[in-house]
Amino acid sequence: MAACVLTGPLDRSPKCEIRTFGTMTDELMELGQWLVDEGCSHVAMESTGVYWKSVWNVLEAFDLDLLLANAHHVKNLPGRKTDMKDAEWIAKLLRCGLIEGSFVPYEDIRDLRDLTRYRKNWCKTPLRRRNASTNCFRMRTLS
DSSP states (O other): EEEEEEESSSSSSOOEEEEESSSHHHHHHHHHHHHHTTTTOOOEEEEOOTHHHHHHHHHTTTOOOEEEEETTSOOOOOSSOOOOHHHHHHHHHHHHOEEEEEEOOOOOHHHHHHHHHHHHHHHHHHHHHHHHHHHHHHHTTTT
């Protein structure tokens, strides 16, 4: 995962520093500490599947204003695409105020939603197995 910090006055070209981090918890904690050490106050990230959630959960513990951007809204021009270029592009959009954040509920609500989805899927599992067995028998004309 790549992270970019832009520093400097808004009326001049910013100083750009890009670093890469792993996605394990201790590496994400290192990312958060690096952002704080650099004096970063705002963080924007692209919402790609469920991969943003662990990053968000770790960075939430730091005193940062987090912004989740829809991937379609921050898409860069087609061409050679790298994590480094994407990180710098998102940082530039954030610096210019061009990213509209997606709604992310509070942690308690996120936890409740996760538990509700887990329970719903858990309850559906026996029915899915029964239906799969029935379909299997039908295909073999055993029912």
